[in-house]
Amino acid sequence: MDYAIGHLNYWLIICVMMVGLYTLMSRGNLIKKVAGLNIFQTSVILFYVSLGKLQGGTAPIVSPEFVLYANPLPQVLMLTAIVVGVATTALGFALIVRIKEAYGSMDESEINRMDGTGT
Amino acid sequence: MQTTVLLVVLPLLFAPLTALCRNGKLAWALTLVLMLALSTLAIHLMRDVLFGAVIHYELGGWAPPWGIEYKIDSLNALVCVIVTSIGLLSVLFAKSSVEKEISEQVTALFYACLQLCVLGMLGIALTGDIFNLFVFLEISSLSSYALIAMGRNRKALTAALEYLILGTIGATFFLLGVGMLYAASGSLNMQDIARRFADFGSMHLVSTSLAFIVIGIALKAAIFPLHSWLPKAYSQAPSVISIFLAATATKVSIYVIIRCLYQVYPVDYWSSAVLPDLLTGLGCIAIVYGSARALTQTDIRNLLAYSSVAQIGYMILGIGLMNVHGLMASFLHLFNHAIMKAALFMAAGVFFYRANTTKLSELAGLGKEMPWTTAALIIAGLSLIGMPGTVGFVSKWYLLQSAFETGVWYAVIAVLAGSVLAILYVWKMVEALYFRPAFKVAIHHVPSGSSGISRTPAGMLVSIWLLVFSCIYFGIDTRLTTTSARTAVATLSSDIHIVSGSTP
Numbered sequence: 123m124d125y126a127i128g129h130l131n132y133w134l135i136i137c138v139m140m141v142g143l144y145t146l147m148s149r150g151n152l153i154k155k156v157a158g159l160n161i162f163q164t165s166v167i168l169f170y171v172s173l174g175k176l177q178g179g180t181a182p183i184v185s186p187e188f189v190l191y192a193n194p195l196p197q198v199l200m201l202t203a204i205v206v207g208v209a210t211t212a213l214g215f216a217l218i219v220r221i222k223e224a225y226g227s228m229d230e231s232e233i234n235r236m237d238g239t240g241t
Numbered sequence: 242m243q244t245t246v247l248l249v250v251l252p253l254l255f256a257p258l259t260a261l262c263r264n265g266k267l268a269w270a271l272t273l274v275l276m277l278a279l280s281t282l283a284i285h286l287m288r289d290v291l292f293g294a295v296i297h298y299e300l301g302g303w304a305p306p307w308g309i310e311y312k313i314d315s316l317n318a319l320v321c322v323i324v325t326s327i328g329l330l331s332v333l334f335a336k337s338s339v340e341k342e343i344s345e346q347v348t349a350l351f352y353a354c355l356q357l358c359v360l361g362m363l364g365i366a367l368t369g370d371i372f373n374l375f376v377f378l379e380i381s382s383l384s385s386y387a388l389i390a391m392g393r394n395r396k397a398l399t400a401a402l403e404y405l406i407l408g409t410i411g412a413t414f415f416l417l418g419v420g421m422l423y424a425a426s427g428s429l430n431m432q433d434i435a436r437r438f439a440d441f442g443s444m445h446l447v448s449t450s451l452a453f454i455v456i457g458i459a460l461k462a463a464i465f466p467l468h469s470w471l472p473k474a475y476s477q478a479p480s481v482i483s484i485f486l487a488a489t490a491t492k493v494s495i496y497v498i499i500r501c502l503y504q505v506y507p508v509d510y511w512s513s514a515v516l517p518d519l520l521t522g523l524g525c526i527a528i529v530y531g532s533a534r535a536l537t538q539t540d541i542r543n544l545l546a547y548s549s550v551a552q553i554g555y556m557i558l559g560i561g562l563m564n565v566h567g568l569m570a571s572f573l574h575l576f577n578h579a580i581m582k583a584a585l586f587m588a589a590g591v592f593f594y595r596a597n598t599t600k601l602s603e604l605a606g607l608g609k610e611m612p613w614t615t616a617a618l619i620i621a622g623l624s625l626i627g628m629p630g631t632v633g634f635v636s637k638w639y640l641l642q643s644a645f646e647t648g649v650w651y652a653v654i655a656v657l658a659g660s661v662l663a664i665l666y667v668w669k670m671v672e673a674l675y676f677r678p679a680f681k682v683a684i685h686h687v688p689s690g691s692s693g694i695s696r697t698p699a700g701m702l703v704s705i706w707l708l709v710f711s712c713i714y715f716g717i718d719t720r721l722t723t724t725s726a727r728t729a730v731a732t733l734s735s736d737i738h739i740v741s742g743s744t745p
Contacts, residue, residue: 146410152402159406163413170420196423199372203416206379210409213383217390217402224395237396 131172139165150230152221156214163207170196170203244282245298245311248321248367251278252360256353265348269336272352276332279359280325287318293728297369305369306430312369316729319572320366320496323579327488328359330704334587335481337698338594342393342479351391355485358384362493371419371505372429374497375412378461381493382408385486389478397477404470411460411467418453421446422505431505438507451511454501462494464557465527468550472534475546480590483542487549488583492575495556499571502560503733512563520561525655527554532662536669541589541599544666545582548625551659552578558652559640565730567643570636572726577624577632577715584621584708588614591701601670606679608671614697615674617709622667624712627660631716635723 126133142165145158174196182191218228225233255275262268290296290313298311313321332355343351361381368374386408390401419429425441426434441447456467463471471491475483502511511517531551538544552574559571591614593599596607608615624631637656644652715722 146406155406159409163409166413166417166420169417173420173424196420202372202376206376206383206412209383210379210405213386214402214405217386217398217405220390221395221398221402224398233399237399 131175132169135165135168135172138168152218152228152230153215155230156211156218159214160207160211163203163210167200167203167207170200244285245296245313245367246300248279248282248286248325248363249360251275251282252356252363256356256360259356260350260353262349265340265345268349268352269332269339272332272335272356273329275356276325276329276359279363280322280329283318283321283325286313287315287322287725289313290315290318291725291728293731295732306428306433309373310369310430310432311367312432313367314729314732315725316499316572316732317366317496319576319725319729320493321363323492323576324359324362324366324489327485327579327583328355330583330707331481331485331488331587333700334484334590334704336700338480338590338701341594342481343391347391351388351479354384354388355482357381358388358485362489365493365497369431370429371422371431371434371501375416375419378415378497379412381490382412382461385482385490388482389474389486391482392477392479394477396473400470400473400477404474407460407467407470411457413457414453414460415457418450418455418457421450421453425450431500434505435507438510442507442510447506447510448514451506455498455516458494458497458501462491462498463550463553465523465530465550465554468527468531468553471550472543472546475549475586476540476542480586480593483546484583484586484590487545487586488579491549491553492579495553495560495571495575499560499568499733517561517563520557521649521652522561524554524556524558524561525652527551527557528655528659529662532659532666536662536666538666539601541592541601541604541670542586544601544670545585545589548663548666549582551663552582552625555636555640555656555659558655559643562640562643562647562649562652564643564646565734566639566646568730568733569723569726570639570643572729573632573639573722574636576722576726577636580632580708580712580715581621581624584617584705584712585625587701587705587708588618588621591697591705594701595697601673605673605677606675608674609679611697613702614705617705618674619667619671620709621712622670624716626663626667629716630713632712632722633716635716635719 139162142158142162146155146162149155149158174193176190176192179190179192180188182194221233222228225236227233252275255271259268259271262271293315296313299305300309300311339348339351358381361377361384364377365374365381368377386401386405389404390398422434423429425444425446426437428434460467475487478486528551531547531554535544535547535551538547556571556574559567559574589599591611592604592607595611596604598604624633627633627637637660641653641656644656
């Protein structure tokens with residue numbers, strides 16, 4: 123029980139991750155798929171940030187008053203990962219706009235059917 | 242030694258400049274200059290490290306493990322040479338092909354994207370920091386999604402989106418694995434992690450991180466059950482992008498797998514588990530499955546893409562066999578496959594340029610019209626089969642030797658079956674091009690008065706024949722490639738020795 127409660131943040135992160143993956147796999151609408159992908163990526167960002175969290179920790183300031191501080195590195199890494207995530211989502215949406223223009227649909231099965239019957 | 246970092250900085254400077262160009266020809270010229278500079282630098286670097294020296298470059302003067310470190314040994318120098326030289330040749334090839342396939346307004350953006358893609362791959366190869374590797378991985382992937390989406394058919398858009406979704410899942414898995422490894426080790430520097438591995442190696446977190454990293458990269462490398470994006474993406478992309486990505490993208494991912502397995506995790510750690518058998522098994526299945534699927538394709542580019550799935554199997558098999566010759570075979574095949582697959586996709590690009598189609602049924606009898614291109618296709622195809630005297634033979638020879646040493650009989654059977662299937666699918670192309678009666682109207686959908694069909698542009702011919710000659714040259718004079726492969730294996734195994742020596 124202690125193990126379960128002590129790792130509560132990680133359990134929640136796993137839930138977020140599964141929500142993302144499930145949305146990604148179950149939805150036929152491409153916009154929803156990319157949104158699911160984005161949630162999936164966000165869960166990893168949460169994972170990193172919670173790695174660096176320390177109970178009662180402050181920002182890492184060089185001063186004798188602050189002895190207990192959170193690890194800043196995971197947060198810095200996640201700034202980069204957020205940028206990557208934004209770029210991926212933007213590119214995904216841009217592609218969907220083009221797909222909508224070319225096929226007149228955003229539904230995966232409909233698009234597959236149109237491709238299957240020849241273009 | 243500033244040459245190291247120039248490999249990454251130069252494309253970073255050139256890409257925005259290129260994107261600003263209004264004129265497509267100017268953008269092409271800038272890209273060509275950049276690629277020339279990069280390949281000169283890469284070959285220079287290769288010469289420095291060919292006999293086992295290792296270059297360490299600390300970015301911004303920050304000492305590792307805090308700062309990012311670029312570490313160049315024979316292995317990543319080889320990858321750099323592959324990426325830059327294939328990049329140079331495909332840019333040489335690109336001029337007329339891009340004029341035909343990409344609309345004038347986006348030509349400059351197309352070349353800028355291509356430069357970013359090269360930047361990402363070189364960064365992956367050079368960096369010694371595992372998070373930095375993720376960032377470069379995403380730079381190269383994002384630009385390749387955009388490049389694939391520029392294909393002419395609307396199927397290119399769906400192929401690019403599918404690649405984007407799968408590629409991002411792969412990259413996120415990799416990131417998750419890196420996070421777990423960081424949580425266990427407190428470091429992101431590969432060498433630092435490997436050096437202190439004994440301190441934290443017993444944690445469950447570490448084995449989970451290994452699983453996430455391997456699966457994430459396997460998605461990017463299109464290793465057998467995770468290959469579904471590859472044939473679609475490569476067959477729909479613009480010709481130049483098929484050439485460049487088929488020859489480099491998966492190779493760089495294979496390199497990452499080798500680097501992670503040998504220099505981040507100690508060999509003793511993962512070789513006792515199921516991983517080597519898994520790699521060998523998947524490699525064998527990939528060889529047979531990829532070749533068999535290639536045989537059923539009716540479009541040259543689809544056929545070549547499935548054959549890539551099979552060739553990736555050979556590289557994975559070499560890693561899984563766990564001995565010196567197997568690993569050498571993998572390195573050699575990285576280089577050799579890049580040469581021959583680039584040549585083959587270039588031939589397909591020339592067919593598309595002149596006949597507007599890559600369907601075998603519509604290309605029937607074209608061998609007599611286009612003797613030079615078809616001859617190049619055949620020589621590169623023989624190399625794919627593994628004819629003695631071509632590069633394909635060299636890597637298969639080492640692979641078979643390794644399989645006999647380890648006594649994995651089913652690997653031998655898979656390699657032989659793969660070669661037989663390769664003979665069949667190469668023959669399928671030859672038969673269509675030479676022996677079938679010419680398709681009545683061999684040329685399709687060409688606007689009237691177009692001169693594109695009458696001759697192959699010089700740039701295309703030069704680059705395709707340079708590749709075909711190197712196919713034969715490196716098949717006969719194997720000193721350069723085997724030396725660099727042997728040095729790379731020696732570097733890896735010396736690190737193995739240090740790591741296993743420090744384990745209690």
